[in-house]
Every structure is written in structure tokens, then in C-alpha cells.
Amino acid sequence: MQQFRLVVLVLSLLPWHVAAQEPQGEIDLSGQVVNAVSGEPVVHAMVQCTAHRQINPVAAREAKTREEIEALFLKLPKPVFTTVFTDGTGSFRCAGLFAGNGSVQVTKPQFEGASENFELSGPKEGLRMKLLPLSAIDGVVKDEDGVPLSGIQMILYQSIVEDGRRIARQYHSQITDEFGHYRFWDLRPAKYLVRAAGRYASGETRAEYMATTAAAESPLAVYFGGARNRGSALLLDLHSGENIPADFKLVTAASHRVIGQIAGKAPNQPLKFELMDEEGEVWSTKSSVNSVTGRFILFDALPGKYRLRVTQDSSPDKLFGSAPLEIKGSDVTDVRIQMRKGVEIPLRIQCAASTPAPEQPVQVVRGISEGFRNRAICNANVVLRDGNGTVVHSNGGQKSILNVEPGKYELSVTPFQSKVTSVQWQGHELVPGTGIDVPAEGAAVGIEIQLGSEEHGTLNIRSSIPDLQENVHLIAIPPVLSLTPPPGGFLMKDREVPMGLPPGDYTIYAYPMASPPEYRNPEVLRTLRGVAVHVTAGKTEQVEIRSLCQ
């Protein structure tokens, strides 16, 4: 019954068109597809036109049974789909549509697809569909003498803001071909970093003696622009339709082999070897493993201090192993690595007595979980981030975090409509800025979280931003950031948006979804425009947003 009610509610939210007449299938829809940047026509683009009707929501509300609702659907005319291609002038014409809800979807390689929905009551002409051209970064990787280097792993990072900090998320990876060439394409406009991470290859053998494929010299890993570390790397600001050339000239240095033994690996599953330097950067490496004995050789390793990290995505558990490593002027031998399952970190979440346990049924009203919207539940989303700020583990609502690789993490806790009053790791209170160090033998005590049941206040937020676009987000930043990410919401064009918050001072910022602010960066935070508010328990305040924060 609950499901049935939900269907009715969902249907009631859909736009409805009262058909004046039965569909004739005689409506034509025509227009032109153009390049959104240059305005030039886009030829041979695929245009998919559809026409369909939706059921009368009044009739849907009056329907008493599932069968009656299904009968309403069956009375609808069959949707019309028409596919055409644009001609030499980018023009198209879809014929045979009927009155109702129409939509046009345009696709073409090397462009981001575009679509538009509208009411179709008669012939429609002059529809102008703009396709945003996608971009590319490519280049040639050479050594100091200008000789192309093949087999170099090129890593593309997209620079994004996540939880208020700018991080570089690995986006793609590619190996240079025999001509030293690489190319990343179909990229959206954004900021990117490119890194030549060293030679990469992996292989398995059963041979007793692993024939050498090592090179006497290997290239030093570097970001485009010459920086050795991510913090000072050059950001490539890629605009729509651009093809940015990013050639590399790599400095080479004498390289060595690392020879050792893996124990505890799963049979017949590939192993991944990574050399992590002291700044957390990964150096690609060529590796060969004897699948019978577990003996391994890494080739082309450069002098430095590393942690050799080995992972195996074996089913059902991921296996991890690591060893510290220092390469000086010669081969390193007798490295021993024990592969182990990841660690389970238990979570203990304690709440005030009034907060229901997560097992308690959560009522769905108007398609939204009441528990999430209006009431606290005794649970929290716990996230572990690596040193680069990337989320690597989360509990997913469960009572433990499974299969965690031993190492250092930052931790954040997001409760559901309650307040985090205490977070302890292995019995010690955690404060913002400190991380956790997960030992290889496991975390007996784990993470203990205390949630408070403080009554919330409400902000009713409305926008007076002229020409407010879609997908504008809100975030409420308290004066002191805690282990809990600041709460957020959406800003609507013509509607007031309620936001429930624990009592206290906040600054509300509005930003387009595509460019979230770096609120954890004090220098950036100072430049942001926001609205200061005070939230009082049980009270509702009105807030007006007049501009975007940046």
C-alpha cells in the first residue's frame, strides 16, 4: 500500500498536458544543431525526437487500485521515436510527432550530448540545439635527447573541490605508445594535472630466472610544467573544444632492480606494485612475478625512499602488503612482503535515548524518508580519506568499515539530523586536523561516536539572485569546522528552501554545483561572499541570498 501511494505521489509531481485531441502524428519539429562555442553548424549529428503523453494526475489520484492506474497507462498513445541526422548545414526535421510532451536529444562524437524537453502542441521550428565541444590533452614524451619514450604511464588528474578542499582525483591513465605519444580525449572543461609517472608494465612468469627487461636509466616522474609534487604542479585550465598540447621532456637517472618475495598472495590473481615516495606520490614501475614461487622483480626503480605497496583484488577480499624501501646506488634484494586481508574497523555509535535505532522502520512521506528529513536516526556515515583527500573507505551505514588497508587516514562523520558530540579512535578523543593510523593487526576498539539529540532550528532560504541558474547549492559553514562536513542544500529559483541546523552561528554560501568553494582554505574562505545567520533551537529564520559566493 505504501508503494502504491508512492507511485501516485510521483505521478502527481510530473508535468501534465491536457491533450486537446487524439494524436495525429502530423507535427513536425525542426531546427539546427550548432557548436556552442563557435556557433558553427554540427553536421551528421544524431537527433532523436520523441513525443509522448502522461496520465492525468487527477485521474491517477482517483484511481483506487494498481489495476486502475495501469489501465490509465494503457490508454495512452504509444510514444513516437524518430531519429534523424543533421545535414550539411546542421539542420534537422523530425516528422510525424503528436501533441503532448516532446523532447529532443542530440548526440555527436566529441561533443557533450544535449537535450531539451517542451510541450508540443503544433509544428515547432527554429529549435536551436547547442552542443558543447569536448576537449583533449595530448602530447609526446621524450628524453633529454629528444628521443620518444614508450611505456610511460601518463596519469590525468582532475582538480576538484571536495568537502571544501581542492584535491586532484585520478581521472584517466594511459601508457605512451611506441612514438611516446599519449592522448586524453572527451574531457569536460575543468582544471587538470598531467603526470608522467614512470615506466609501467606488469607480467607473470613461471620461469625460474626472470630475464631482464630493465633499462639502465629511467625517467624521473614529473608533472606537466616540471613540478615534482602535486602541490606545485601546473594546472591546465581546459576550456570547451580546446586541444591542449602537453609535451614532456623527462630527465633520466640510473635505475635499479628491487627483488623480493611475496607471501600469502591469492593464486592466479594479478598483483599491483606501487612505489609510494615520502610525499605520497606513486611511481609507476615494471614488475614481473613468478606465479608459482611468489618471487618478484621490479625493474627501472630510481634511487629514493619509498613504501612498496602491493595490492591484489582477489575475490572475495582485497589483499594488501607493504614494505619500506630505500634504493641507493644498486639493486635492492631480499624484500619480503606478506599479503594480508584488510582490517575491519568496528564502529560504536551512541545516541540519546530518544533517537531511534537504524533498524526502526523509517516512514516515507511524499517520497522522502521522514527519518532523514525531519528526525534523527542513530547512525552516521563515516568516511576515511587518504593523504590526498580522496575518499577510500566508508561504512555505508553499517556498523563497521570493512577491508581497510593499514595506514593513515583522515576521518569525517556525518550524522542524520543529530550532532556529533564526541569521536574517539582507539579510546582517544579526535579533534579536527588529526587523523587515524590503522595498524596492520586491526583496530580492537575502533571508532566510538557520541551523537547528541539537540533540537534543531530552521532556516527558510530564498533567492533574490537575478537569472538564477539550475543546480545552485547551499552550504552552512560554522565558525569552527569540526569532523562533520558542513550541512548543505539546494537553492531554488522560485521557492523557499528549508534547512534544519543545530543551534549556533553560520555563514550561508551559495555556489553553482560545478564550482564548489574551497571553504577549508582560509585564504579562499576570506574572499567568499556569504550571509551570516544565527540558528536558534526550535525557531525559524528567514534568509535571503542575493549573490553567489564567488
Place this chain on the structure above:
Amino acid sequence: MKIVVGILGLLPCAVTFAQTYSVSGVVTNGLTGIPLKKADVVLLPEKSEKEFRFLTGADGQFQFQVPEGKYGLSAAAPGFARQGFGGVSKPVEIGVSLYVRAGQDTTHLPMRLFPGAAIRGKISDQNSEPVESAMVQLFRLATVQGRKQVVFAREQYTNDLGEYAFGNLIAGTYYLAASGTPWYAKRGMPMEKSDPDAYRTAYYPGVANAAAAAPLAIAFGQEVRADLALSIVRGQSVNVSCKGNCPARLLAQIFSEGVGGISVYQPVMSLYSPGPAHFGSVPPGHYKVRLRLPQGGQGYLGMSEIDVTNGDVNVTVTASESSVISGDITLEGIDRSLLPRMALRYHSLDDPREWFSKNINADGSFSSPPLTPGRYQIVGTGIANAYLKTVLVGEVETATVAMPAEGVKNVKIAISGRPFRLKGTVLQGGKPVFGALVSLSRAGAGRDDFEAFHGFQTDSDGSFYFDTLAPGTYRLFAVSDGSFEYSNLEALKPYLAEARVIEAGAGDSFTEKIEVMSVKP
């Protein structure tokens, strides 16, 4: 001085100074003769990973001082892929060995590196627009296991500009094929079309028929451009489903017979059980549909044949990992502790693209990876001084194992540790010949009895050896052409009358000196 000698004479015998020998030469560009600087020369002992290395200066010269032994010598230089000594036109693994010992001149070695060849081009569609993700397959005419055949060389998917590029190729004869799916067929075009557009597989220089494909002959250092246009034909959707013992994820391959009988694939699809994997637009033709485990291409699961003509094709392939050749090994005169070091290699006689190997278990049992049904030759590897004495399927001794879909069990393989051993030297005008091809073939062998044909390219001192031979009557001769087809009965025929006949029993050892034969028409 006498005192010093006296003291040395008191040292225990174990403290001796190993005699070392000089290995030296010049690394040059094999085409121009110009010395190559920064060439990385590696001398690798036959039974060790302790390599010797030398980085050349501007004069290209290298020099090592190493103990007596058998070595692999190779070099790589900026712009030159690693190549073996004496390999001339072969990749490093086929380079011949270098003997370092007294009386052997290992100085002034000519280490010639040849610049790789390249084939690059662009795949375009009927509107002359680039085809992204077209599958470009490169095949090479090569002598493999002593027989000339078309073998799979490499494959690549085109980028957004329709470009592909194969570099570092060895000189030779190549064939090129391109297949793909129109972009609009991948993005929902078939929604209202029953016969979607498809690209017909194109062979260089732009023909649809594999038999009409033209070879691309390329020399070292040469770059050849090979653009192909894919033409539109009315294709059909092929939906491949899996039933039976289906893993969660597998690969679905649709392929047809290409140049020289080798398989030419349509772009490969992932199938999430039970499927279907939707091949949106497959051009008309007769195809085989194969399911495989995703990792490493090994692991055949099932196959079916289809004809794509009119209308969608829905094919359900029964997956079973039972399509294996399995059985037990019997050892004769070999320590059982060596079993895990041994492996069996399974060569398909029907498709040169198909060959796999797998270790023998410690208890002497073995099973192949799941194999595509067909005829297989089983070859023992990793077993020095031993030979596959018999392969019995049931009670029948056989040279090839014909495997049906359900697999072949109860295969008994006997490996003997009493092979017939043959070593010797190839001479020309009384002088050892380096890189000559020694052919040894068992009398009365059939065409597919690969175990009866043996070849060896002579080492730096003109020497050769065979230590995995079954007893029998053999014919032995040598030619200077290192790519001679020693498993091809037609190629052998003109030489057999003058070949040396060797009657060998189990455990026999022979040492022979033979002169290089002149080329027979």
C-alpha cells in the same frame, strides 16, 4: 717474490681466482653503421639473474670481463627497442647465445640494432569522419614452430581522431584489418530500426574479402601509412546470452575467418550474466561466438556458430569450464619433485591465435585452461633433458588431441628422462657458422606431428644441441637461412636426400659436425 708465491701456495684450494674473458664490441645502427651512444648493453648468464651491464659512449663501444659461460647478449638504445645479438630481424627472445670460454673470440662483436618499422593510419566512415574505437588488428607472416603462417601481431583501438599507430615493428610482411560499430548504433540508434547500420570489416588496402587482402611489406626504419574507410552495410543485432555455469562477468567475442585462416574479431563486449551482451550492429556473415573468462584471455567457456543475414540474432551459449584436456603424467627416470616446474603448452592446430600453457600439479595430474574445441598439439616446456614419450587418449597413442566441447579427460602422458641427445657444430668451409638453422626431423612424421620436427639456430661458436628428443630415426642438416621452415614437409623435401641419418635409442648421445647445405630450389 718467491715468498709471495710460497704464501699463496699455502692458501686453501677453494680460494681460487676465476678466469675471466673479455666480451666487447660496438653497438651500431644496423642500417647506417653509425655507432650508437647511450646503448644499454646487457649480458645475461644462462642460469642467473645477475646481469652485466654497460652503457655505451659516443663510440658505441662496450666491454665486459666475465667468467666462462653461456650468455644472452642484448642491447637497446634511445629509439631502438631491445634486440638480441645476432637476431638481425628477430625480437630479443630469439637472439642466439654467446659462448664465452677459452679459444672463443668474443671481442669485436658487431651488435647491430635495427630501427623499428611503423604502420600508422586513420580509420574513417562513409562521411569521411573519424571512427573512434575501431578495432585495428595487425597480422604478420612469420615462421612459427618451423612453419610459415599468418600470426596475430597486435591490436589497437582508434582514438577520437580515428588514429592508430603500431611502432617498433620488425621488418616483414603484415596484414591489417579494421572492424567497428557506427557511433550512432552504440548510442541508441537501433531503438526504432530493425536492421541497423554496421561496418563491414575492412582489410588493407580497403577490401571486404580476407582473401583479397594485400600484404604490407615494410623494412626496418620504414613508416607506412595505411588508412582505411569502413563502409556501411545493413547489419543485425546479435544478442549473446550465457546459460549453464556462467561467471558474473565474462567476455563475448564474435569472430570470423580472416587472412590465412586466422580469427578476426569484432570489437569484444563484456557480458554480465546471464546477459545478453548486445552487439548493436554486426555485418552479414558467418561467425563464431565465443564466451571467455575476462582475465588474460584464457578460459574458454563456450562457443556457438551463427549466420547473420536478416533479422536479429539471439544466441545463447552454454558455458562450461569442463572443456579442458586433463589427465595424469607418468615419469620415467625423472625426479617427481620436478613436476611443479614443468608445464604443458596446448597449441591449437586450427587457429594460430590460440595457445595456452599451464603448470603440471605436484601430484602429476594436469588440466589445461578451458580450451576452444578443436585439434591441439601438446608440448612439454620447462623440462630439460626429457621428452614427451607418449600421449594416450584412452588407449590410443596420438600426436594431436581432438577436443570436443565437453573436453577430454583420461589423457595419459608419459615423460621420459632418457631422451636421445644430439649436439654438434655447423661449419662452412671448416669454420663455425653463427645463426645457421639446424633441421632435425623424425622419419615418417606426419604434417601435424610438430614434436617430430626440431630446429635450432646455432650459437656464436656454431654449436647446437637438442636434449628433448624421442628415440627414432632422424635426418639432420643445416641451412644458412635462420627462418627456414623446418616443420614444413614440402620445404624439407629437397634437403632430405643429402641429410645425415641418425638412428637413436633412448639415452643415446651423439656429437656431429655438419656443413651448411646450399639452398635447394
